[in-house]
Amino acid sequence: MTASAITGGFAEGLWCLSTPNSSYVLAIAADGRLVQLHWGARLSPGDGSRLGEAAAVPPYQLPLESQEPLPVDGGLRWGPPSLQIAFPGGVRSLELKLVDDVAAAAPGTHRLDLVLADTHFPLQVVLHHRVRDDSDVIERWVTLRHTADSGEPLRIIRADSGNWLIPQLGDYRYSVVSGGYYAEGQLRRGRLPDGEYRLTSRTGITAHHANPWMMIDDGTATEAHGPVWSVALAWSGSWRLTAHRHFQGRAAVSAGFGHDGLSWPLDPGAELTTPPILGLYTDGGFGAASRGWHQYARAHVLPHPGEDRPVLYNSWEAVEFNVDETAQLDLARRAADIGVELFVIDDGWFSTRTSDRSGLGDWWPNPGRFPNGLATVARHVHQLGMRFGVWVEPEMVNPDSELYRAYPDWVMHFPHRRRDELRRQLVLNFARADVRAWAIDWLDRFVTDNDVDYLKWDMNRGFSQAGWPERGDAQDWLWIDHTRGVYEVIDQLRARHPALRIESCAGGGGRLDFGILARTDQVWPSDNTDAYQRQSIQHGLSQLYPATVMSAWVTDKPYSRDEQRNQYAYHVAMAGVLGIGSNLSAWTDGRHEQARRNIALYKQIRAIVQRGAQYRVGDPPGAGLTAIQYLLGDETVVFVYRPRAEVTPDPDTVRLAGLDPNATYTDPDTGTVALGRTLMSAGLPVCSRLPAGDWASAVIRFNRTG
Numbered sequence: 001m002t003a004s005a006i007t008g009g010f011a012e013g014l015w016c017l018s019t020p021n022s023s024y025v026l027a028i029a030a031d032g033r034l035v036q037l038h039w040g041a042r043l044s045p046g047d048g049s050r051l052g053e054a055a056a057v058p059p060y061q062l063p064l065e066s067q068e069p070l071p072v073d074g075g076l077r078w079g080p081p082s083l084q085i086a087f088p089g090g091v092r093s094l095e096l097k098l099v100d101d102v103a104a105a106a107p108g109t110h111r112l113d114l115v116l117a118d119t120h121f122p123l124q125v126v127l128h129h130r131v132r133d134d135s136d137v138i139e140r141w142v143t144l145r146h147t148a149d150s151g152e153p154l155r156i157i158r159a160d161s162g163n164w165l166i167p168q169l170g171d172y173r174y175s176v177v178s179g180g181y182y183a184e185g186q187l188r189r190g191r192l193p194d195g196e197y198r199l200t201s202r203t204g205i206t207a208h209h210a211n212p213w214m215m216i217d218d219g220t221a222t223e224a225h226g227p228v229w230s231v232a233l234a235w236s237g238s239w240r241l242t243a244h245r246h247f248q249g250r251a252a253v254s255a256g257f258g259h260d261g262l263s264w265p266l267d268p269g270a271e272l273t274t275p276p277i278l279g280l281y282t283d284g285g286f287g288a289a290s291r292g293w294h295q296y297a298r299a300h301v302l303p304h305p306g307e308d309r310p311v312l313y314n315s316w317e318a319v320e321f322n323v324d325e326t327a328q329l330d331l332a333r334r335a336a337d338i339g340v341e342l343f344v345i346d347d348g349w350f351s352t353r354t355s356d357r358s359g360l361g362d363w364w365p366n367p368g369r370f371p372n373g374l375a376t377v378a379r380h381v382h383q384l385g386m387r388f389g390v391w392v393e394p395e396m397v398n399p400d401s402e403l404y405r406a407y408p409d410w411v412m413h414f415p416h417r418r419r420d421e422l423r424r425q426l427v428l429n430f431a432r433a434d435v436r437a438w439a440i441d442w443l444d445r446f447v448t449d450n451d452v453d454y455l456k457w458d459m460n461r462g463f464s465q466a467g468w469p470e471r472g473d474a475q476d477w478l479w480i481d482h483t484r485g486v487y488e489v490i491d492q493l494r495a496r497h498p499a500l501r502i503e504s505c506a507g508g509g510g511r512l513d514f515g516i517l518a519r520t521d522q523v524w525p526s527d528n529t530d531a532y533q534r535q536s537i538q539h540g541l542s543q544l545y546p547a548t549v550m551s552a553w554v555t556d557k558p559y560s561r562d563e564q565r566n567q568y569a570y571h572v573a574m575a576g577v578l579g580i581g582s583n584l585s586a587w588t589d590g591r592h593e594q595a596r597r598n599i600a601l602y603k604q605i606r607a608i609v610q611r612g613a614q615y616r617v618g619d620p621p622g623a624g625l626t627a628i629q630y631l632l633g634d635e636t637v638v639f640v641y642r643p644r645a646e647v648t649p650d651p652d653t654v655r656l657a658g659l660d661p662n663a664t665y666t667d668p669d670t671g672t673v674a675l676g677r678t679l680m681s682a683g684l685p686v687c688s689r690l691p692a693g694d695w696a697s698a699v700i701r702f703n704r705t706g
């Protein structure tokens with residue numbers, strides 16, 4: 001791999017940032033603006049200076065401010081601003097000048113800070129960049145600094161983390177995920193329209209209906225071929241991403257936290273640092289883009305990427321709120337018997353929480369349901385050889401709770417406005433230091449006292465009436481500081497309990513992004529556990545996020561007497577982090593045996609699934625023959641799915657990828673031997689491996705043997 005590098009400097013008026021396979025070039029244009037000259041294939045040293053001038057703009061045309069890494073609201077610019085500030089006296093129109101550059105190198109990384117200052121007002125804007133030796137992801141973020149010691153605040157109206165110019169292409173196509181609760185992560189591709197195409201979350205969390213990333217290609221890229229530019233925001237609160245396509249033939253993508261209509265006063269001496277915006281260029285199609293993101297997540301985001309995720313059992317789908325010591329211990333014994341390694345009690349274990357009506361906020365075991373406390377349950381679960389996990393929803397309160405009765409002002413609220421409940425709950429304002437202190441205190445004691453190994457951290461509603469009256473004019477900070485507060489509580493908890501592992505959940509997949517993944521270990525992608533529908537959810541999420549974060553349970557939804565259909569559900573779940581969510585107490589012996597067999601197989605292959613490179617080698621989910629291959633070192637595993645026995649003939653081979661063409665591979669289950677070249681060009685015949693009829697699926701393994 002070629003190492004990362006940053007060349008150039010103020011003297012040249014040009015900076016070239018290179019990852020192993022890509023370069024990103026910024027330069028000072030003739031009019032003094034900082035502009036992006038290149039983002040694409042890696043350039044050789046010196047190539048940057050031959051890139052020429054930024055595109056000139058004839059009068060009457062829209063200026064191409066989308067070339068700028070952070071187009072401001074100011075001067076002759078009329079596109080969507082990435083940075084918008086109101087200065088004292090209501091003055092708008094930023095006038096920034098580049099005043100300094102600071103480059104630094106550390107083992108494996110290079111960093112560049114470009115410092116801009118307003119020509120009159122006390123505002124400094126620092127554009128931060130980082131490239132790494134082992135990834136093509138370029139990290140950028142921004143710091144805004146009010147440089148006066150006293151005086152009036154500046155009002156920030158928009159503070160994106162960065163704008164990325166996409167080079168001139170014949171056409172522009174976007175790839176994004178859309179969806180909703182129970183339908184997260186649905187992959188959508190379409191022609192980028194002229195004008196602005198905006199994705200946003202106003203919910204206070206990442207959201208179910210969209211995810212803060214976009215890929216752009218020229219309309220011809222495939223899974224395995226073609227240049228693809230992708231941009232992702234590492235943030236778990238509200239966000240906005242705008243793709244701006246000019247009629248003149250350019251497109252750019254700008255993204256950052258917050259959403260339209262908010263503003264944040266920045267006091268003298270204060271600063272605001274944005275979350276990172278990440279950019280990845282590849283010429284290897286969507287598959288290579290996904291593998292680039294997965295590798296980045298493992299190398300630089302996830303806290304414990306090298307750990308095998310345990311097979312878990314979760315009580316929610318089986319019994320919902322009806323949890324008690326006797327039934328949970330019965331489930332635990334059955335779970336241990338089939339090979340489960342982590343037993344998680346979901347909602348319903350605490351205070352008066354027997355439905356969604358009451359109890360959120362009162363985090364002590366329900367004495368009627370757990371008369372001996374949770375520590376006793378934990379001891380039994382540990383004795384059964386499993387780890388012990390518990391569901392919590394720390395950001396929420398039911399109005400019918402002791403916590404709310406004692407601290408009604410802890411929730412987000414405005415005077416003279418309703419407090420709209422959703423799922424009968426309100427949102428605690430984690431921007432408040434006292435709320436965070438309360439949360440850290442009870443979570444810390446709870447984990448210690450009950451020997452908890454794993455928390456499923458849920459968050460079941462978006463913000464509404466998101467006010468914080470004590471902060472007056474500054475209360476919009478809540479939209480940023482709640483998310484930062486959640487990060488802080490999780491970070492402190494993890495620091496105090498290094499062995500604790502956390503699953504991020506927000507009514508299913510409402511909080512999945514590179515911000516939360518830096519402090520959680522896996523994610524609950526959706527409450528939809530129907531295996532067939534899950535496939536498209538997993539397909540969408542896999543565009544950016546690796547299988548190691550994708551919890552996937554086999555549940556009784558839909559329960560089938562057809563063993564083949566149940567087996568299909570295992571194979572879908574085994575392409576992520578396998579879990580079981582069924583009511584084991586109601587299972588037949590046959591289902592226990594099926595689970596035991598599949599869990600044992602999953603334990604053999606999970607390192608490949610969770611840590612391997614992923615290749616989507618079949619049709620997209622929905623019809624035909626879907627296939628996902630994972631490859632780790634000398635071992636590969638392929639999941640093949642044919643949900644419907646179609647009238648039209650299905651393809652009967654799957655071409656594998658990423659193998660050594662000259663190596664010999666052996667299937668340990670059948671003894672079949674094949675050359676890597678054969679498996680990748682002629683393909684792997686799968687028909688004989690698939691049972692007849694609907695819901696046909698198979699797991700096929702190959703190990704390098706020569």
Ligand code: DGJ
Pocket residue numbers: 316346347391458460505506507508524526527
């Ligand atoms: C929503 C989650 O997505 C479910 O898995 C479950 O934990 C419920 N909340 C519990 O209230």
